[in-house]
Amino acid sequence: MPARSHAVFDAGLLGRAVVDAFRKLAPRAMVRNPVMFVVLVGSLCSTIVLANDLVTGRSGVGFTLQIAVWLWFTVLFANFAEAIAEGRGRAQADSLRQGRQLAHARRLAASDLGGPIDILDYQIVNALTLRTGDLFLAVPGDVIASDGEVIDGVASVDESAITGESAPVIRESGGDRSAVTGGTKVLSDHLVVRVTANPGETFMDRMIALVEGAARRKTPNEVALTILLSGLTIVFLLAVLTLEPFARYSGGSVPVPVLIALLVCLIPTTIGALLSAIGIAGMDRLVQHNVVAISGRAVEAAGDVSTLLLDKTGTITLGNRQAVEFVPMPGVSAEHLADRAQLASIADETPEGRSIVVLAKERHGLRGRSLENAQGEPDVRFVPFAATTRMSGVTMSGGEIRKGAGDAVAHWVIEAGGSVPSALATVVEGIARSGGTPLVVAERRSGPAQVLGVIHLKDVVKGGIRERFDRLRAMGIRTVMITGDNPLTAAAIARESGVDDFLAEARPEDKMALIRREQAGGRLVAMTGDGTNDAPALAQADVGVAMNSGTQAAKEAGNMVDLDSDPTKLIEIVEIGKQLLMTRGALTTFSIANDVAKYFAIIPAIFVATYPALGALNIMGLHSPESAILSSVIFNALVIVALIPLALRGVRYRPTGAASILRRNLLVYGLGGLAVPFFGIAAIDRVLVFLHLA
């Protein structure tokens, strides 16, 4: 997987983010974030007080000025965090956009509603004029003008613009490889494509909008968290507003800038400032993994998934079965069986066939041969596999060799006058029970046909998959393998790979029923799919990841697309979803825990004039009331900047159970949130004193 990561801070990004931070001060933008909006209002108020103090020439202007400046910084830092996250997204978007420097398309006159298509009857038009249903021709060198479905032709296409993968892929009409994406490039042959998206709505357009954060909407958890943070803000607003009456009762008064400073320190500004940056960065992390989510909601749902449906082939096992053993019949030597099996497979280009040739070479030192160079066997002709005979093999001048399913080969042997040894059934059954596929080899020379033995073909489980399932189990996620195999084979593979459960002989409707059943039990289901017949299930699943190589229908039905078409990536997607939620929770906890220290700094500072005894609460030994209040405000502002990298990267994630994750995060962000500001505020206080700023 080509990772498209970049440094958290990059000079170009920084410059633009600084400009954006100011642009985002527009109140209409700020209202979306109630916590920071309160800080903005506070900054304005303190500035007005400052102006008034300057005009009236009141003393202590320097203090008010510093408060006002740092309050503005607090707002700007929050905007900066969001701008940085958006900037990173925009950088991704720009690299996506590079592939789209096209202006024309060869629109065909014919419609696909009937009649033959004349591919020479086209008109060069601006790509932006293409509408859903239009047909266009793409020839080598053309950049495909829009998302669409291939209705004629086969071509190799360079999709590196969206996948970053340089190897070309095949796109052809019909079947599961018929979807093309706008912005990709035709390398050979030609395609006739029916447009499936209007300009601005293509997959690429949506993707660019998403990574830029323009189309970002708050996710359900983000909304709930925003409500809680707003509620806390109001509670603290009350606590601060009622402080003045209490102070007046006690015979003192609190200056407005100090009240605002206290308010800003108490409301959860840290999480308030970083909340949207965390969300944007989460989407961004997915894009770095070459996955595009249709919405942030889907990313969040990924963190909640408790059942993963995984297709066996390609996800749990390598795509193909491989020969692992030759089992000769009584009276046949293993070497002879291997020799005949290899000969029968020399022109068999299927992966299974190749693996037989390789196994014969490895086990018995039989060199690979070819049809032209089959030593000692003149005039060899390949008999390809046919659905009617369910066998393949070779025919030579001296006889025939066949390999295929047990009953098909047995039938062939009996017809050719031979008999089937009783040992065959036992061997075939044994291999099937172990999860393998038996391939029977028989030969006919002059005389009756003879069964030579059985090739044991086996699904090879991908390396490291068991460990990944263990990790998922630790995270509380159940894995279910979906396979078309019979239950016996499925059970064996399930055992070997460590998957929790399996669905054998699965038809699309079985998959659908399984998803519904899981969902009825309150579980969120994630799955991957590529074919059109996966589309209903992808739509039903809470997280449906369509493979980019799949059909348009599959991509439309799912809520994420994996540009690398790697089904195992589902696991990373789940981890990214979890990390996103964890980052929000951890920073919220940190933010609230910070308040304890700030109270110990500000409360004695405010009231020490009225009640000198309250100096006992100044446990940090801060220099003066002014320095204490300023240090708190400065700490509060700087902690936002200090945590931007964490917000963008996400908190560290280890795939373990909820209890140990909670213990770790509570220790780091809860306890850390309590302790850090005590040291931070004290240190800033010393610096302020050193610089004679307070």
Place this chain on the structure above:
Amino acid sequence: MTAQGWLQIAVFSAIVVATTRPIGLYLERVYDGRITWLRPLEAGLYRLAGVDPDEDQHWTRYATGLLLFSLVSMLFTYVALRLQGALPLNPDGHGAVVDRQAFETAASFTTNTNWQSYAGEATMSPLSQMMQLGFHNFVSAAVGMGVALACIRALAGRRPGTIGNFWADLVRGTLYLFLPFAFVASLLYVQQGVIQNTSPAIVATTLEGAPQRIAMGPVASQEAIKQLGTNGGGFFNANAAHPFENPTPFTNLLSMLSIFLLPSALVYSFGRMVRNGRHAWTVWAAMASLFVVGVGSTYWAESQGNPLHVAAGVDATTTAESPGGNMEGKEQRFGVANSALYAVITTAASCGAVNAMHDSFTALGGLWPLLNMQLGEVVFGGVGAGLYGMLVMVVLTVFLAGLMVGRSPEYLGKRIGRREIQMVTLYVLTSSASVLALSALSVLAPSGRAGLGNSGPHGLTEILYAFSSTTANNGSAFAGLSGASYWYNTQFGLATLVGRFALIVPVLALAGFLAERRVAPETGGTLPVHGPLFLILLIGVIVVVGALTFFPALALGPIVEHLLLLQGRTF
């Protein structure tokens, strides 16, 4: 502090622990409708009211029934108190209760608060005591239990979308829980010498030859339900410090147990009904931890005595002849340990009965009772109210912690989403707003400051305490603040109503929303809501939500008072 003092605290705690399970099992059966020995009476009541007890209600219907019932019974009491002079069973000939106090009293008793700005023996006739105040003592407790049960049912998720039947909860709680328990407790009180009659006051001649009016009345029956229902309103002005209400160490123990038994047992029933005993015990442990810390620190503070007295040569140590510590405002027969214990129990459990004057506690000794109320009365808390308040805190904890483990927060398999968090936020906001805003108002207004008996930080504490007590539906008074004025009667009445109904509605809504949620099975990725980690987190959230809101005010009240006392200044 003495070994004997700790022993008494330990005995009390041990009895609470021992009875939690058996009473919890009984509670569960009562609210499942499996206790039926008063079936004819119960069925008759339903028929009379035209309700079907088996009909499960949506939360809006439950809330409507609850609000209507409370409103009607409150108006009924207001009218009856205003007409007291014209009503029978009034041997001392008490006249009508004045309008402001009649409103406040009606609100206060309907809301299970029992804040009293009058002296009971000089204001209320036995009829008012029994028909109005006693009636509310029973039904307001049953209402609170019902709301807690509604939350439990929502979480147990047996009938999706519904939270039980308000009328059935009201009747069952009253008939099978409060009536029988109160009946037994009344007899025990009578046996110990608590009076129970409808006689007029006795006028006695003291040794000095002065006439003394000794009030009579149905005290024992009132005493029993005032503790069991965590109501707290005393028959006498002196409340449980009065020898006719609380004559012996045994009645003192009995009343403390009566306050705590049901709230503690309800947590056990909760665990049974949601089939998660470990979670319930964790919640119980959070309550118990806060309680133990509270008792310990209050007992410690009161045992130290007043540093000024000590400096003046008063011996604050405990000897065979002297109880030691700070005995101002405490009864000799209870001493420091039992007064401190009582103060923490009554404020933890939203009861409000007092056997010592909290105003006379040391600054730090008085801080904890105040804090108990400001934490939201969740340390066991009022009958029902304690558990539903605690569940709100649990939901908040689960939300924060759930995010931290990387999943959308779930509580007992129920998703905590936008609507749930809205209700939790509303709950937290309303309770702190009522205390802070009303206190600030009274501190600013001359009519508010006029009621103060003390100046400086102690005065501020008196006002804070009063609004914390009324909002939290506790009803205990710090004393020192004279609340019998239009200003305070109106505001306290409003605070009790806000603290009750403006919190119950969001709680019922929360329950209703949770009831509609489908239950997701627990997996290894689910946040565990039991064990020491969750316990620490829950306590942390309770303390931080409470402390962060009130810390500035407390700093200007009891905290600075304590610091100034050390410097020799008093108020």
